[in-house]
Amino acid sequence: MRTQVAIVGGGPAGLLLSHLLHLQGVDSVVLERRSAEYVQQRVRAGVLEQGTVDLLTEAGVGERMRREGEVHNGVHIQFDEDRVHIPFKELTGRAITVYGQQEVVKDLTERRLADGGRVLFEVDDVRVAGVDTDDPVVHYTHEGVPHELHADFVAGCDGFHGICRDAIPADVRTVYERVYPFGWLGILADVPPSSDELIYANNANGFALLSMRSATISRMYLQVAPEESLDRWPDERIWAELSTRLGAPGFTLQQGPIFDKSVTAMRSFVAEPLRYGRLFLAGDSAHIVPPTGAKGLNLAVSDVDRLAESIADYYRTGSETGIDTYSAACLERVWRVQHFSWWMTSMTHRFEGPDAAFDRRLQRSQFDYLGRSAASATTLAENYVGLPLR
Ligand code: FAD
Numbered sequence: 001m002r003t004q005v006a007i008v009g010g011g012p013a014g015l016l017l018s019h020l021l022h023l024q025g026v027d028s029v030v031l032e033r034r035s036a037e038y039v040q041q042r043v044r045a046g047v048l049e050q051g052t053v054d055l056l057t058e059a060g061v062g063e064r065m066r067r068e069g070e071v072h073n074g075v076h077i078q079f080d081e082d083r084v085h086i087p088f089k090e091l092t093g094r095a096i097t098v099y100g101q102q103e104v105v106k107d108l109t110e111r112r113l114a115d116g117g118r119v120l121f122e123v124d125d126v127r128v129a130g131v132d133t134d135d136p137v138v139h140y141t142h143e144g145v146p147h148e149l150h151a152d153f154v155a156g157c158d159g160f161h162g163i164c165r166d167a168i169p170a171d172v173r174t175v176y177e178r179v180y181p182f183g184w185l186g187i188l189a190d191v192p193p194s195s196d197e198l199i200y201a202n203n204a205n206g207f208a209l210l211s212m213r214s215a216t217i218s219r220m221y222l223q224v225a226p227e228e229s230l231d232r233w234p235d236e237r238i239w240a241e242l243s244t245r246l247g248a249p250g251f252t253l254q255q256g257p258i259f260d261k262s263v264t265a266m267r268s269f270v271a272e273p274l275r276y277g278r279l280f281l282a283g284d285s286a287h288i289v290p291p292t293g294a295k296g297l298n299l300a301v302s303d304v305d306r307l308a309e310s311i312a313d314y315y316r317t318g319s320e321t322g323i324d325t326y327s328a329a330c331l332e333r334v335w336r337v338q339h340f341s342w343w344m345t346s347m348t349h350r351f352e353g354p355d356a357a358f359d360r361r362l363q364r365s366q367f368d369y370l371g372r373s374a375a376s377a378t379t380l381a382e383n384y385v386g387l388p389l390r
Pocket residue numbers: 008009010011012013014031032033034039043044045046047048101123126157158159160161162163184186264282283284285291293294295296297298299300
């Protein structure tokens with residue numbers, strides 16, 4: 001089989017890239033290891049930056065998001081029992097939209113298939129070769145039969161555990177990484193959210209986050225040990241801990257049946273460069289951020305926006321400027337977002353060790369400053385709603 005762009009990975013990055021290329025008349029094939037059902041059920045992100053919302057809308061895949069997503073004009077940051085409200089809209093003119101990642105994936109998959117796009121699910125043994133030649137090829141097995149997909153370009157949209165990153169030789173690649181000494185236990189519960197906007201809370205027991213998926217479904221997270229076993233967290237313990245950590249005068253946490261529970265380890269990771277020959281990495285295959293800034297999905301969207309434009313420009317005009325500058329241009333945003341995500345994590349989580357008491361006083365000072373200074377609140381707001389995509 002032959003296509004212009006072979007896309008490995010059918011998560012948000014791969015599907016959106018395929019759709020954006022299609023809009024520009026560029027053909028692609030998406031190879032996804034999992035089933036369509038699995039990819040669409042995977043519970044992950046929920047916060048879309050204004051730029052992501054605008055891009056999905058302009059690309060014609062934002063209709064349900066506009067209808068069902070909730071626009072939030074601000075967020076609460078809490079330290080012990082004190083809360084500061086950060087009014088995004090007032091400070092930046094922009095807002096965020098709460099809409100589940102799996103809904104974005106559903107909308108994109110539906111649209112790709114309706115447009116006749118080739119998206120192959122449940123492919124195995126994916127291997128890329130010849131990315132430093134003019135004829136890169138992706139080998140894979142589908143329904144037990146081995147295939148070769150020849151392409152002009154290969155897009156590695158296969159997430160953190162994918163195989164594309166390793167096609168860049170080790171002597172060309174530099175990896176930057178920080179692993180945090182904690183993870184997040186996330187739940188979905190059938191209960192109306194106890195706040196109309198998100199609450200990021202720093203409590204002596206650790207971090208907690210109140211988020212939501214709809215008027216009837218709450219999404220919440222607790223800081224736990226990185227390899228924490230869910231067996232240690234029966235529902236009553238989760239609710240008790242969330243109530244403690246989110247506790248504030250006049251606030252009551254509504255409780256309800258929990259229908260999803262998972263633990264995610266937290267890391268910051270960047271593999272540079274994002275391009276090697278005819279291979280381009282986009283999204284989690286190239287970088288991971290701790291989830292505190294709600295940035296991973298948004299960063300994936302910003303990568304593929306740039307990649308689609310660069311590849312389309314190459315076919316349209318023959319110019320290689322976009323593809324040549326892709327890596328450096330993405331990395332500028334990646335590191336801004338890395339800093340913001342690390343900063344949000346540092347400000348809101350419980351750290352142990354000899355400096356713990358000192359660190360907590362610094363966190364308190366940062367929190368107080370957010371509440372007192374419009375400049376400080378604006379720094380948080382403009383990063384959280386997202387800097388312009390291009
Ligand atoms: P993925 O979603 O990982 O998709 C990669 C795809 O490639 C997968 O479907 C995988 O099955 C497939 N694949 C892997 N290997 C192969 C292979 N060898 N062959 C073929 N296919 C392969 N981000 C935000 O912006 N906001 C948030 O609020 C937020 N909250 C989060 C909360 C949690 C608990 C977690 C875990 C993440 C959160 N993120 C958030 C991050 C966000 O979910 C990711 O950054 C996003 O999924 C990245 O998209 P992607 O397409 O690059 O990678």
